[in-house]
Each structure stands twice: as structure tokens, then as C-alpha cells.
Ligand SMILES: Cc1ncc(C[n+]2csc(CCOP(=O)(O)OP(=O)(O)O)c2C)c(N)n1
């Protein structure tokens with residue numbers, strides 16, 4: 001039990017109002033300092049969004065210092081980052097030094113960042129829309145953990161998004177709403193800072209009420225906070241009804257413009273429009289110009305009392321959308337101007353603002369500057385006793401042991417089929433790892449070979465759903481029963497949802513202190529559809545195994561729209577994601593064991609496997625010596641002779657063509673090597689890190705690419721071959737100054753069978769032989 005006596009309602013309101021003002025001041029000052037006071041070295045704009053902060057300070061004061069419980073998690077709209085830091089400054093979690101370095105190296109980040117900021121950030125935000133939708137998926141993850149006995153129901157928190165109204169234009173919001181409804185979403189609040197301004201302009205009036213309809217259709221409760229208490233009091237007075245009707249019918253742009261113009265303009269306009277109605281003039285006359293401006297902008301989202309009551313009244317677990325009406329730039333001279341998104345107070349305006357708050361020069365960073373001893377100590381106590389102050393730091397979840405993963409047997413195998421078999425064997429094993437695997441796919445479970453795992457482990461759903469086909473005894477290879485113990489989360493065909501689901505699952509360890517090992521499959525070309533969400537997950541340092549399959553031109557008959565070309569470059573270019581492309585099933589098994597371990601390492605990350613449905617002859621191994629090098633990015637399938645003049649370098653499924661070409665060429669090019677690059681990504685990273693280390697860490701060791709290429713003669717020739725962008729391998733020539741003839745796909749493919757396509761797009765052994773001839777004999 002809390003020994004503290006709860007503050008009275010009036011004391012709470014008064015404390016929250018003070019905190020609202022502190023947050024407004026500190027966020028404005030942080031941005032002002034970075035733009036106007038801190039010396040500039042590069043002539044570039046620093047930026048920051050005072051207007052975006054100002055419209056949400058009351059909402060954040062009421063949420064953080066009143067409604068939020070220690071187990072709740074919040075995504076803060078990107079441009080309110082400074083408000084979040086100001087909150088943690090008041091809580092004692094943020095330093096003045098870092099706030100002084102807002103948007104500078106090592107300082108407060110522009111947008112809340114889980115990994116780069118030093119304060120607790122539950123969800124990164126930045127790319128609008130994603131930070132909102134991710135809260136719904138995290139709520140689903142929470143339900144999954146409860147159903148699997150990894151989290152107690154009483155520890156369930158609310159997943160909350162504080163969002164800008166323009167985020168409601170992002171398609172990923174609606175994809176997420178639909179998925180949320182299917183999965184019976186709960187414990188989720190989205191609070192819209194409904195300032196009716198985006199970056200460019202004021203937002204469309206026509207959307208009024210439409211959002212309510214859309215969300216209610218998807219099972220949400222919608223609570224609109226349009227008026228503040230001061231407005232409600234005015235509406236209750238004689239003439240007030242007319243004023244309320246006028247506000248309700250006022251267009252967004254008109255309201256914004258009048259807000260910017262201030263009290264005199266409000267009076268003129270109101271008198272002209274409704275001054276003739278009974279009691280209106282007397283009502284307006286009872287406010288001076290400044291009060292009238294305050295009254296007209298006393299919207300629900302600026303009234304801490306209204307916000308507090310609304311939050312207090314929504315204590316069940318229904319997903320709830322709060323539409324909190326606000327003014328962008330509230331309380332600042334920027335208020336209402338349509339261009340205020342990047343607008344900033346000039347030094348004179350900032351000075352005026354400081355004076356209006358009674359903050360002495362030199363005291364700008366004081367957390368409680370100008371409040372007086374009594375108020376300061378009351379506020380300090382209020383903040384210290386707010387539930388958020390009891391939030392614990394994220395725990396480090398215990399690691400799940402990774403067992404040996406044997407390679408599936410078979411003389412001919414595709415990597416995709418091998419993937420399915422490895423998961424099936426894991427599903428049948430009693431390994432703890434298998435219990436922590438959660439699979440997911442955007443409506444491609446069967447075609448990406450997750451089916452066998454799902455048959456074993458079932459689909460996850462909070463409420464049991466029988467498999468109708470199974471019950472009716474209709475033969476089907478796939479069991480589709482859904483229950484709380486299931487381990488596959490089936491998603492509709494929306495790749496953005498898929499990547500956000502993976503991001504949320506992969507954050508289970510830091511968010512909930514217990515590990516999940518998410519495995520998601522997607523058709524390789526459609527990674528592009530969810531690329532920003534993939535990047536979002538990686539930026540948040542979420543940990544998952546992404547399987548892109550089938551991939552490349554090798555998909556053959558399905559044609560150019562389904563054949564992925566540039567995904568190797570995506571895999572190479574994406575930080576926090578290690579890309580592997582196995583040729584053989586035993587490589588895949590090694591990579592999956594690596595992945596499950598890497599996903600749990602402190603300095604680990606996520607892994608991307610690019611697979612294919614083409615079965616190829618497997619190679620006989622003399623020993624396991626290939627394995628270590630394969631996990632570093634490449635190994636010699638046929639070792640070159642010392643001083644050899646050439647090597648064939650390949651990645652993935654075209655191993656067969658590379659091997660055939662090697663067999664034909666080896667007599668003519670003595671000592672010819674055959675290099676299997678299992679991860680262009682790791683090889684390239686190692687190479688660039690080695691160069692960077694030269695400047696930072698003394699004498700760096702040779703990288704793996706250098707070590708691999710060391711036996712070749714200086715100036716040797718390399719023929720590179722990949723079913724994807726040739727750029728994924730052609731850079732290898734730069735490692736030791738070798739000539740390269742790069743083969744790969746650099747045009748959209750078309751339908752056809754493999755011999756035709758490999759011939760037309762130059763992926764067959766003939767192409768390798770021709771390229772080798774060109775290297776040595778000239779064109
Ligand atoms: C995906 C994406 N597109 C564009 C932007 C650039 N951008 C930043 S804020 C913004 C509009 C924000 O408006 P709103 O969400 O209403 O926020 P507020 O008015 O509270 O600042 C845009 C377009 C972005 N951050 N992310």
C-alpha cells in the first residue's frame with residue numbers, strides 16, 4: 001500500500017497545470033538554445049518543433065503525472081520528443097548537459113529513440129504512423145505472453161500512442177486497425193493531439209466524425225475531448241449555446257487563423273457572426289481580449305482537468321481512441337499559424353515568454369525556476385509520488401539455450417524446404433528454444449513452408465477457434481485450430497503489419513523481461529512493401545529472424561513482379577540486420593543456430609535469410625571446417641592454389657551453375673578457386689570496419705574477405721554470380737585490387753523455365769565461362 005495521502009482533486013489539477021507550463025517552457029527553451037544560443041559550426045538548421053510540443057504538453061502532463069501506471073508503455077509522437085525529455089528531466093532521469101546538446105552528438109535525439117536516448121524510451125518514433133501502430137502489436141505480444149504463462153495478467157500494461165493528427169493519414173494505421181480487430185485487441189490507447197494541422201497546412205474539415213466511424217467500426221471506443229472546462233462553463237451561460245454552435249461549425253483553417261490573430265480578431269469575428277443573437281454580446285463583453293483568446297483556445301486537449309477525467313473514466317481494457325482537440329503552437333506566438341510546424345520563436349519572442357513566466361535570466365534550465373519554495377516543494381513531491389516515478393528500468397531477460405541444429409538429410413534440397421524441416425524438427429523436440437519460437441507470416445504460411453511447424457504448434461488466438469474443416473473431417477494437409485497455446489500468429493496480407501509484428505515480438509525481452517524468438521516469413525520481393533517498418537524494427541534494436549522466400553529469378557514461372565532483385569542490397573544496407581544467403585541445407589542449419597544465438601546477444605541483432613524453392617544437389621563435406629568461415633560470410637568450396645590467377649565467386653542457389661563452370665574451367669585455369677559467399681553483408685561489413693579501424697583502433701586485423709582472397713595472385717580475376725543485384729558481390733574486386741566480371745540480375749525478369757531464364761539473364765554456367773574468358777582473353 002502507498003503510505004502517501006493522495007492529493008486532492010484540486011491540488012492535482014493545479015499541479016498538472018504547473019507541470020503543463022513547465023513542459024512548455026523547457027521544451028521551447030531546449031529548442032531555442034539549440035537553434036539560437038549554441039554556437040553553430042556548419043551553417044545548417046538545427047530545428048525542433050516548438051509548436052508541435054506546445055499542443056501536447058497538457059496531454060503529456062496529465063498522462064505521465066496522473067494516468068500512467070508503471071507497467072504502461074508509451075510511444076510519443078516524434079515532434080514531441082523534447083517534451084518527453086523535459087518530463088524525464090523533472091523526474092531526475094535526464095541531465096541538463098544532454099538537453100543543452102539537443103540534436104547534437106550524444107545529446108537528446110531529435111525524435112524519441114530507444115537505443116540512442118539515455119532516458120527510458122518505450123517505443124522509438126520518427127517515421128509517422130509506425131510508432132502508433134506498433135503499440136497495438138505490442139499489446140498483442142503482451143496477450144501472447146500472458147497466454148503462454150510468461151507474464152501475469154495483473155502485470156498487463158496499457159500500450160499507448162500519443163499521436164499527431166496527420167498520422168491518421170498513414171495507411172499503416174488502417175492496416176493495423178483491421179488486424180487489431182481480428183485479434184481482439186485490448187489494452188491499447190491512442191491519444192490524438194488533434195491540432196488539425198499537419199506539416200504543410202490545416203487538415204481537411206471533411207474528416208470530422210469520420211475517424212470516429214472508422215475506429216468504432218473496428219471495435220474501438222472513441223472519446224472526443226473537444227472543449228475545456230472554461231469553454232463548458234461559458235456554454236452554460238446565457239448566449240453560450242450560440243457560442244458552442246459557432247465553434248462546432250467553424251472550419252479548421254478559420255479557427256487556426258483567428259487563433260493566430262488573437263483576442264481582438266476573435267471578438268470582431270464572433271460579433272459579426274453571432275453578435276445579434278440573444279445574450280452573446282454580453283457574454284463576449286465579460287471577457288477582455290486576452291481572456292477571450294484563452295477561452296476560445298481552451299480546447300479539451302489543453303485542459304488538464306478534462307484530460308484527467310477522461311483518462312480516469314477509461315479504466316477497462318477496451319481499445320480507446322481519445323481525440324483531444326488542441327491548437328498547434330498553443331500558448332506561444334506561433335499558435336494557429338498554418339506554417340508553424342517548423343516555425344520557431346525568435347529571440348525577442350522567447351524573451352517575452354520568459355518574462356511572462358517570471359523566470360530570471362540565467363535560471364532558464366532550472367527545473368522549477370520562478371515557482372517559489374512552496375509550489376516547488378509541492379510539485380517535487382507530486383512528481384516523486386506519481387506512479388511513473390515507480391517505473392522500473394527494463395530488465396535483461398534470461399537467454400534461452402540454443403541446441404545444436406542438425407542439417408536435414410537429402411541429396412537434393414531447396415533451402416526453403418530445409419527451413420520448413422528444421423522448424424518441424426524443432427517443433428517436435430522438447431527444447432525450450434522451440435517453446436519460445438513464435439512464427440508469423442502475412443498470409444503466406446503455407447507457401448513459405450511454415451506449415452509443418454504450425455501443424456505441430458498451432459495458431460495463437462486468445463479465444464479458441466476450432467478448425468472447421470478438420471472437425472468436418474474434410475481432408476487437408478494443414479491443421480488450422482487456433483488456441484491460446486498456439487505459436488503462430490497468422491496475419492492478413494499486409495507486409496507493414498508483418499514487420500511491425502516482428503518488431504514488437506522482437507522487443508518482448510526488453511519490454512516484458514522474457515524472451516521470444518520471432519521467425520517471420522514473407523515472399524522476398526515483398527520485403528520492399530514493408531521496408532520502412534523493417535527499418536523501424538531494426539532501429540529499435542528489436543530481434544527477429546526474417547526469412548525472405550522464395551527469392552530471385554529462380555522463382556521462374558511467377559515472373560518479374562514476384563522475382564526479387566535488390567533484396568541482397570537491402571540486406572547489406574540495413575543496420576542491425578545480418579543477411580545470409582545459404583546455398584545448401586547444412587549451411588542453413590548453421591545459420592539458424594547462429595541466428596537464434598545472435599538474436600539474444602547484447603550486441604547482437606536480427607537476421608535475414610534469403611531462401612529459394614529450387615532443389616539443388618547438396619555437396620559432400622569432408623569435415624566441418626567450412627562452418628566457421630560460412631558464418632563469417634564465406635568459405636572456399638574449392639580452395640584455390642597459392643598464387644592462382646582466378647576464382648569464381650557465388651552466392652546462394654546458383655551454386656550448381658558456379659560448380660559446373662568451375663569443373664569445366666579448372667583444367668584451363670590451374671588452381672582456379674570456387675568461393676561460396678554465404679553473406680555478402682558480413683564480408684562487406686568486415687571490410688569497411690577494417691578500414692574504419694585503421695583510423696580509430698591502431699593496427700586492425702585483416703578482414704575475412706581479405707583473408708579469403710589472400711591465396712590469389714595480385715591482380716587475379718573474379719567472376720561473381722548471384723541471383724540478385726550483381727553489386728552485392730562486384731565490390732569484392734576492390735578488396736585487393738582484382739578485376740571483376742559481375743554476373744547477376746539487373747533487369748526485371750519475366751516468366752519462363754529456369755534453363756531459359758538463366759540463359760537469358762546470364763546466370764548459367766555458360767555465362768560464367770564466357771565471363772571468365774572475357775577476363776583473361778579480353779572482349
Ligand atoms: C513517414 C513520414 N513522412 C513524412 C514525415 C515528415 N513529417 C514530419 S511531421 C509531419 C506532419 C506531422 O503532423 P501531425 O502528425 O499532425 O503532428 P503535429 O501537428 O502534432 O506536429 C510530417 C509530414 C515523417 N516524419 N514521416
Ligand SMILES: [Mg+2]
Pocket residue numbers: 164165166193194195196197198328
Ligand atoms: Mg497535427
